[in-house]
Amino acid sequence: MKILTISTRPFSDQRPGTSGLRKKVRIFRTPHYLENFVQSIFDTRTDLSGGTLVLGGDGRYYNRQAIQTIICMAAANGVARVIVGQSGLLSTPAASCVIRKYHTNGGIILSASHNPGGPDGDFGIKFNTANGGPAPEGVTGAIYARTREISQYRTLAADEIDLDTIGTQSLGETRVEIIDAVADYAALMEELFDFERIRQLFGSGQFSMRFDAMHAITGPYAKLILETMLGAEPGTVINGDPSEDFGGGHPDPNLVHAHELVALASGPDAVDFAAASDGDGDRNMILGRNFFVTPSDSLAVMAANARHIKGYAGGLSGVARSMPTSQAVDRVAEALGLDCYETPTGWKFFGNLLDAGRITLCGEESFGSGSDHVREKDGLWAVLFWLNLLAVRNRSVQEIVQEHWRKFGRNFYTRHDYEGIDAEAASDLMAHLETLLADLPGTTLDGHTVGYADNFAYTDPVDGSVSENQGIRIGFTDGSRIVYRLSGTGTEGATLRVYLEACETDPGKQDRETAGVMQPLVGIATRMAEIESRTGRREPTVIT
Numbered sequence: 438m439k440i441l442t443i444s445t446r447p448f449s450d451q452r453p454g455t456s457g458l459r460k461k462v463r464i465f466r467t468p469h470y471l472e473n474f475v476q477s478i479f480d481t482r483t484d485l486s487g488g489t490l491v492l493g494g495d496g497r498y499y500n501r502q503a504i505q506t507i508i509c510m511a512a513a514n515g516v517a518r519v520i521v522g523q524s525g526l527l528s529t530p531a532a533s534c535v536i537r538k539y540h541t542n543g544g545i546i547l548s549a550s551h552n553p554g555g556p557d558g559d560f561g562i563k564f565n566t567a568n569g570g571p572a573p574e575g576v577t578g579a580i581y582a583r584t585r586e587i588s589q590y591r592t593l594a595a596d597e598i599d600l601d602t603i604g605t606q607s608l609g610e611t612r613v614e615i616i617d618a619v620a621d622y623a624a625l626m627e628e629l630f631d632f633e634r635i636r637q638l639f640g641s642g643q644f645s646m647r648f649d650a651m652h653a654i655t656g657p658y659a660k661l662i663l664e665t666m667l668g669a670e671p672g673t674v675i676n677g678d679p680s681e682d683f684g685g686g687h688p689d690p691n692l693v694h695a696h697e698l699v700a701l702a703s704g705p706d707a708v709d710f711a712a713a714s715d716g717d718g719d720r721n722m723i724l725g726r727n728f729f730v731t732p733s734d735s736l737a738v739m740a741a742n743a744r745h746i747k748g749y750a751g752g753l754s755g756v757a758r759s760m761p762t763s764q765a766v767d768r769v770a771e772a773l774g775l776d777c778y779e780t781p782t783g784w785k786f787f788g789n790l791l792d793a794g795r796i797t798l799c800g801e802e803s804f805g806s807g808s809d810h811v812r813e814k815d816g817l818w819a820v821l822f823w824l825n826l827l828a829v830r831n832r833s834v835q836e837i838v839q840e841h842w843r844k845f846g847r848n849f850y851t852r853h854d855y856e857g858i859d860a861e862a863a864s865d866l867m868a869h870l871e872t873l874l875a876d877l878p879g880t881t882l883d884g885h886t887v888g889y890a891d892n893f894a895y896t897d898p899v900d901g902s903v904s905e906n907q908g909i910r911i912g913f914t915d916g917s918r919i920v921y922r923l924s925g926t927g928t929e930g931a932t933l934r935v936y937l938e939a940c941e942t943d944p945g946k947q948d949r950e951t952a953g954v955m956q957p958l959v960g961i962a963t964r965m966a967e968i969e970s971r972t973g974r975r976e977p978t979v980i981t
């Protein structure tokens with residue numbers, strides 16, 4: 438097998454964002470673009486030479502081609518063993534599971550998560566370390582630095598690998614193992630949850646569910662686990678066949694994009710439980726009959742009920758949430774005497790806390806939750822957690838959540854996204870907010886007194902690393918909050934996210950509509966940031 442050394446020049450735009458390098462497919466197809474980034478991984482992660490690499494993606498357009506390219510480069514860079522999900526597929530949490538289970542040196546995951554796919558859509562690549570988690574900033578920084586100076590990459594002149602047949606092939610000295618993409622993950626779920634109880638729930642004839650795989654990666658996982666292993670009726674999984682462009686849709690499980698599912702969970706014939714996952718299977722949305730569970734509440738409910746679930750019955754070591762996520766879980770932690778950490782946005786910040794055994798559960802407002810079972814957020818895991826809970830508590834989703842509010846208080850929550858705004862206007866807006874911070878504490882805005890105002894910085898309690906500039910926080914003395922940050926995952930212009938939260942401990946006021954409750958805070962937030970005059974937008978693009 439002939440190793441080829443190809444000359445190349447650096448691209449200036451390969452800095453990984455919140456979750457790896459994400460760009461339009463056409464950019465990834467620029468000659469040498471993908472190869473430069475991959476070689477930069479091999480150049481900086483030197484233990485991959487002679488080691489084991491896991492490889493898989495969410496199946497979007499360009500996935501198969503990129504997998505072939507990376508396998509050849511892995512072989513040319515001396516990787517001893519490449520473990521690849523069948524057909525080049527692995528959901529992000531399944532990749533994390535496989536990286537950990539087989540004690541590998543890490544993995545490359547091809548995904549642009551919930552961003553649309555297809556020739557005009559997005560593509561992405563990220564490296565996960567041996568703990569199964571997204572590379573921390575030190576690692577992504579080194580990879581990025583390497584992309585700025587790269588002058589050559591190594592690959593092989595070889596025939597294509599057969600990605601569809603399970604088994605081992607060799608490519609020069611390298612063993613390429615094509616594995617079942619679902620089996621290891623399904624086995625892990627069976628360890629954590631009481632499958633027998635859930636089977637009884639489905640078998641009772643009293644319970645109906647739909648899971649929307651949004652034409653993305655979780656289709657095969659959900660069909661096997663829900664329909665085959667747990668006995669849910671055939672057809673429980675909708676949009677279950679993965680397609681390269683997600684059926685032309687936007688595979689993001691929220692009230693806007695998962696509208697087909699929302700319709701099935703609404704009205705007099707609504708199902709009892711509905712859930713969806715995103716392009717690469719790490720996000721989740723939970724719905725009851727005519728009832729939406731905010732991701733922040735979902736995390737809090739899981740923490741409060743973990744003792745009912747087999748895999749967590751021994752207790753939680755602590756919990757964590759990303760900074761913009763509502764403080765609902767903080768209330769649970771306080772009541773249960775658990776440590777609670779506030780981290781910057783992005784799953785990579787949970788990694789050290791999970792590895793150090795300081796937390797068991799964690800989550801983000803952006804439809805992500807997970808635990809120490811892997812080092813990624815995990816969509817189907819959250820769905821199974823809820824199913825298990827419904828099976829043991831014998832209550833509806835709505836009853837469980839409302840009971841939770843009565844006990845712990847309710848954190849009303851909403852997020853307003855302004856997508857595709859001018860990048861310069863966005864950074865000016867953030868700079869403007871920054872100038873207001875010093876004078877805000879102690880002032881009263883529409884009856885809310887500001888307790889603190891800052892640009893969030895985080896010191897990792899495990900390794901002491903500091904991450905600054907993680908978003909503007911304005912906290913009021915009544916517990917409500919406004920948070921502003923710019924997205925780190927978009928591929929066009931800038932996206933401003935405004936996160937709003939208001940606390941309510943009076944049970945008589947907890948069942949009001951979120952939009953009405955949040956209106957005053959929305960007003961404060963839009964005026965303070967001068968959103969309309971600075972971005973030209975009167976309304977957000979998406980409200981979740």
Ligand code: G1P
Pocket residue numbers: 455456550759782783784801802803805923924925926927934
């Ligand atoms: C978004 C979410 C963030 C999540 C990330 C990856 O990042 O806000 O919570 O970890 O996607 O799924 P953002 O675009 O806000 O940087």
Ligand code: ZN
Pocket residue numbers: 529549550551715716717718719720
């Ligand atoms: Zn995702």
